[in-house]
Amino acid sequence: MVQMRKTTYLQALNEALREEMRRDERVFIMGEDVAYYGGLFRVTRNLLEEFGPQRVMDTPISEQAFIGMALGAAAVGMRPVVEIMYMDFTLVAADQIFNQIGKYAYMTGGRVYLPLVIRGQQGGGKNYGSQHSQSLDSLYAHFPGLRVVAPATPYDAKGLLKAAIRDDNPVVFLEHKMLYFTTGEVPPPDVDYTVPIGLAEVKRPGRDLTLVTYSYCLLEALAAAEELAEKYGIDVEVVDLRTVNPMDTETIWASVARTGRLLAVHESYANCGVGAEIVARAYEEVPHLLKAPARRLGMPPVPIPVSRPLEQEILPWKRHIMATVLEMMHERVAYA
Amino acid sequence: MSVVKTITSSQERKRGWSISLAPDLLPVEVPPPFDVPPLSVEVLQKMYHVMLLIRRVEEYLLDAASEGRIGGAMHTAIGMEANAVGAAFATRPDDYVTCTYRGHHHAIARGLDPGQVIAEVLGKASGCARGKGGSMHMVDPEHGLMGTNGVVAAQVPHAAGMALAARMRGEDRIALTFFGDGAIYQGVMHETFNIAAKWKLPVIFYMENNKYSEMTPIWRTSAIEDLYTFPKVYGIESIRINGNDVEIVHAAVSWAAERARSGEGPTFIEAITYRLAGHMAGDLETYRTPEEREHQRQADPLLVLRQKLLDRNVTEEALARIEEAVAQDLARAVEFAETSPWPDIAEAYTDVFHL
Ligand SMILES: Cc1ncc(C[n+]2csc(CCOP(=O)(O)OP(=O)(O)O)c2C)c(N)n1
Numbered sequence A: 001m002v003q004m005r006k007t008t009y010l011q012a013l014n015e016a017l018r019e020e021m022r023r024d025e026r027v028f029i030m031g032e033d034v035a036y037y038g039g040l041f042r043v044t045r046n047l048l049e050e051f052g053p054q055r056v057m058d059t060p061i062s063e064q065a066f067i068g069m070a071l072g073a074a075a076v077g078m079r080p081v082v083e084i085m086y087m088d089f090t091l092v093a094a095d096q097i098f099n100q101i102g103k104y105a106y107m108t109g110g111r112v113y114l115p116l117v118i119r120g121q122q123g124g125g126k127n128y129g130s131q132h133s134q135s136l137d138s139l140y141a142h143f144p145g146l147r148v149v150a151p152a153t154p155y156d157a158k159g160l161l162k163a164a165i166r167d168d169n170p171v172v173f174l175e176h177k178m179l180y181f182t183t184g185e186v187p188p189p190d191v192d193y194t195v196p197i198g199l200a201e202v203k204r205p206g207r208d209l210t211l212v213t214y215s216y217c218l219l220e221a222l223a224a225a226e227e228l229a230e231k232y233g234i235d236v237e238v239v240d241l242r243t244v245n246p247m248d249t250e251t252i253w254a255s256v257a258r259t260g261r262l263l264a265v266h267e268s269y270a271n272c273g274v275g276a277e278i279v280a281r282a283y284e285e286v287p288h289l290l291k292a293p294a295r296r297l298g299m300p301p302v303p304i305p306v307s308r309p310l311e312q313e314i315l316p317w318k319r320h321i322m323a324t325v326l327e328m329m330h331e332r333v334a335y336a
Numbered sequence B: 001m002s003v004v005k006t007i008t009s010s011q012e013r014k015r016g017w018s019i020s021l022a023p024d025l026l027p028v029e030v031p032p033p034f035d036v037p038p039l040s041v042e043v044l045q046k047m048y049h050v051m052l053l054i055r056r057v058e059e060y061l062l063d064a065a066s067e068g069r070i071g072g073a074m075h076t077a078i079g080m081e082a083n084a085v086g087a088a089f090a091t092r093p094d095d096y097v098t099c100t101y102r103g104h105h106h107a108i109a110r111g112l113d114p115g116q117v118i119a120e121v122l123g124k125a126s127g128c129a130r131g132k133g134g135s136m137h138m139v140d141p142e143h144g145l146m147g148t149n150g151v152v153a154a155q156v157p158h159a160a161g162m163a164l165a166a167r168m169r170g171e172d173r174i175a176l177t178f179f180g181d182g183a184i185y186q187g188v189m190h191e192t193f194n195i196a197a198k199w200k201l202p203v204i205f206y207m208e209n210n211k212y213s214e215m216t217p218i219w220r221t222s223a224i225e226d227l228y229t230f231p232k233v234y235g236i237e238s239i240r241i242n243g244n245d246v247e248i249v250h251a252a253v254s255w256a257a258e259r260a261r262s263g264e265g266p267t268f269i270e271a272i273t274y275r276l277a278g279h280m281a282g283d284l285e286t287y288r289t290p291e292e293r294e295h296q297r298q299a300d301p302l303l304v305l306r307q308k309l310l311d312r313n314v315t316e317e318a319l320a321r322i323e324e325a326v327a328q329d330l331a332r333a334v335e336f337a338e339t340s341p342w343p344d345i346a347e348a349y350t351d352v353f354h355l
């Protein structure tokens, strides 16, 4: 058994980058402030010192160009990792991501493929307002050709980032600004492990209801589950999707088979979101498992406000999760 | 009385820019910083073969489109062949190339089998992208063609990334990207100029200035006439050439490639050229007069090269032999493409990811 140690999500990501760059010289990093400063959120700190400016490159504020260049480098055999300071800014390069990167393998009949990672943080909770807080997982998951990963724990963050770098396809790797300083058990540096892309995990077993979530919402969901158990005796099973696309419905359905109830929670917009997708698939694929209507909880259709109480109002976090679960369990009474 | 004045086409021409190829309107002189040594007649004859083959393939494709056998947007480079052939002969097979939706000429010039080009445009299984890409998505990694692109200027940073990769690996490969005059006003173009210049990337930016962006002459939308001056702001060596003379194109790209390989960084080439066919199959060409087109036909790169060969004592018979060989190449390519099967239906679902 590997001796685990406690470390932060931030440190786990930094280690993943370092270890992959040591392992494979085709891996390199581009982005704004990543080299000399070490990344606005310090994810790339000290990498310049070890790998030099040829492999850790500060770019100008030109997202279209450097994401497009990542495509070019990946097309000819490199493994670029680009950092986007706030995932909101990927929209500036939407053509490169959706029209180019996501379609390249297909449009070329598989002649060219793109082992690249676009990573950065998203999400609310720190009063950054409308253009620095949104979650784009549902948007990215909507398109074919992009793997979308959104780990919540340091262990998963490290294992999935390594897997993303080793994957031969484009991966949009979504971190969350509320997660960077959270801690968890991770094997020591240089104990090589990966977490497979496309595999969900039950993070808390329970009997009454399956709550599927990912990224920072996982922590809110786990906290909600504890309180629901304590105060109401409701036993929620929390499934961490970890990868949004491709979606591991097998693990979700196995859980729903045990609980008969399904709630999907995420911080991207509920409207046309991942939760809507999970619920729709449940009705298409496993309607017989549902004892009560499946539901979703996401952001309401408003831009994200700065003011603390306003932002807290709309984030689909613990308070909303508990309220939704209670409503759903009330339905149990009604249906019984 | 209407306050909107009608602009006649001759007035338009007066208001438009003078850069042209046809004899009375020569390209604005930019003294080339490189020599244009005459190429051997052997090489020129090979170039003539490839240029004529491109022309014949695209004429066939226009016919097929008018018969309704090709859907979508199909763009030909009729009249622009010298740019592709001169550049391909001046670079190595392991150099990287990206270009626009107008890319059949580059694909064939790089060495992609014309049968595969036609098959791809027809959507056949034997196409270079197995029929999934079509006319706008030629690809041939074995000859360095990493993709042609449907979005104006999107391919430009891709080439810069390939140049970066080559440099990181310590290879002396270069990347070459082709785009139109209209692409100069895409932001990503300027983003890429800056990075390529700052990082001294071994990349050549090659503008095929055919004077129109779709149905609109570039002078109608551009604030400046001398497009090749833009990259100079970023410190990029930038020149304007006659893109209809394959020897000049060859010399310019050879020079730029040498600069790139020896670490001197990017070069921008504005090649003045002219598309003799419509922007795409089915273009009504209401935006220009037949006279204008016929006038420009005097500078048809195939005529220019043919005359060059005659002037250098290549006989009519020798040229006729090339023309016959091209006819056979075309017949073979058409036969190959037309008799190729459609892709298996299961192919619709593959290649989204590399497995
Ligand atoms: C971003 C984008 N906008 C618009 C178009 C539609 N479009 C296709 S070709 C073209 C004109 C481009 O002109 P130019 O760059 O001069 O190239 P040319 O077609 O003349 O070779 C336009 C506007 C496009 N493909 N991509």
Ligand SMILES: [Mg+2]
Residues within 6 Å of the ligand: B180, B181, B182, B208, B209, B210, B211, B212, B213, B214
């Ligand atoms: Mg043009």
